[in-house]
Amino acid sequence: MTSNLPQDDLPYKVMAIYKFADLPDVEAIQPALAQLCAGGEIKGTLILAPEGINGTVAGTPAAIDALAEWLFETGxxxxxxxxxxxxxxxxxEMPFLRMKVRLxxxxxxxxxxxxxxxxxxxTYVEPADWNGLIERNDVVxxxxxxxxxxxxGTFSRALDPKTQTFTEFKDYVETHLDPARDKKVAxxxxxGIRxxxxxxxxxxxxxxxxxxxxxGILKYLEVVPxxxxxxxxxxxxFDERVAVGHGLVEGDATLCRACRHPLTAADRADPAYHEGVSCPYCEHDEAKHAAAQERQKQMELAEKRGGAHLGDGAAVAAADARARKRAEAEASRARNAAAAAKAAKR
Known part of the structure; x- marks a missing residue:
């Protein structure tokens, strides 16, 4: 296989892969794949399903090359x-904390x-041919x-289904698209996977x-001037870069640490935005704010102790779990107090 790995002298090689294929035997294959990754100290996530494989992993160049050979040739x-x-x-640096091979x-x-x-x-359309297609008046x-x-960000003239999960896309098709009317859909x-x-x-x-x-958009931004x-x-x-622009240069967007919603510069200028605590998309969610405040506190404590770099991901996850439990307990106490007060008035 031909690699498009940049010729930088960096210690880790990252492989992102997906393929729709008939794989009814993935349950039997999973242990061997997990063992191969563990033996090569590869980390990341691979998802296996009867319909195919999807995921991103990282390791030494030799380990990733061995994994690729097993996936595509010898395994x-x-x-x-x-x-x-x-x-x-x-x-x-290794971008992942652990290895998961999930069914x-x-x-x-x-x-x-x-x-x-x-x-x-x-029909696949190469990025170089995409502009010509989407500028046609007969294409939705x-x-x-x-x-x-x-x-x-999106393409000019693109329709936004306003979905929160991909499963909602079926409802959008049912209510907004018509095969009798929409003869060509791009x-x-x-x-590219969705x-x-x-x-x-x-x-x-x-x-x-x-x-x-x-x-997908990533390939378009990479090759189209x-x-x-x-x-x-x-x-x-879906990583700590949050967003990229043309040439796949890291963008200006950041993540709200309370609700994980991506934020533009305009969002961060909103009065509801408080760094690390809240944003315009979660300004009324007190539980998320409490969790974010606790997380920030735990990360600061870990940094003072010099132990945060298990990786920020691990610190964030641990702080999130503690904060969530505390916020849930506080919410439960508040509900119980309200119920008791209401009962006392009767």
Whole structure:
């Protein structure tokens, strides 16, 4: 396989992979895959399902190369993962805390068995050809991502389904799209995986021509010159970068540490924003504020002790759990006090 790993002298190699394939035997394969990753000190998450594989892992270049050889050539999958969408990158530090090989019903959850990208999928469109397609008047352009992702950036003229989870996309199709009217539908998502399933779903519902952006927004931002780009804003990514712009340069967006909603500069200028505690999207959620305050306190204490760098992720997770328990206990006491006060008035 040809690697697109940057030629930086960095100690870790990162592999992101997804492939829709017929894998009814994943439960039997899981132990061997987990053992291989553990033996190579690889960390990250791989999701296995009867419909395919999805995930991101990191390790030494030799360990990742050995994993790739096992996945695509010598291991229990045989040649079933041939043609997988694979992206390699390099990292100066291990980006993950542990290794998880998870079994799930789907690698991307839609809960629509009729959507099977391994059998039927829409037409892939290369990033270089995307502008010409979406500028056509007879093409309906749909962003398949969730509302908080769309809020940071999207393509001009794209419809926003305003979903909070991908499973809600089915309802959007039912109420807003019509195969008799919408003869050509083009879709896009972050890296391409959701669009594969979404395009398969539309085809199963009788839509005639369905297109999707190959490699997703990330590939588009990587290869299309900014002067020619039709993407406005930043693309949300599911790691500590929060969002990226053209050339995959880290963007300006940050995360609210209370509710995890991505925030633009305008959001951070809102009076409801308090760094590390609250934002305009959670300003009335006292439980989240209490959890955020406790988390910040725990991280500061850990930093003073010099022990925070289990990794900030571990510190955040531990602080979140403690804060959540404390907030739940306080909320329970408040409810009990209110109930007692109400009973006393009777």
């Amino acid at each position: 229990a999958f045989g040649d079933r993962l041939a043609g997988a969408e694979v992206k390699y990158s390099a990292a100066s 799930k019903p789907e690698i991307v959850t839609l809960r629509a068995p009729e959507a099977n990208p391994a059998k039927t999928v829409g 352009l749909v962003d398949t991502r969730n509302d908080y992702e769309v809020g940071l 879709m896009f998502c972050t890296g 669009c594969e399933k979404a395009s398969s779903y539309l085809l199963s519902r009788g839509f005639e021509e369905v297109f999707h952006l190959k490699g 900014e002067a020619e780009s039709r993407f406005a804003g930043e693309c949300f990514v």
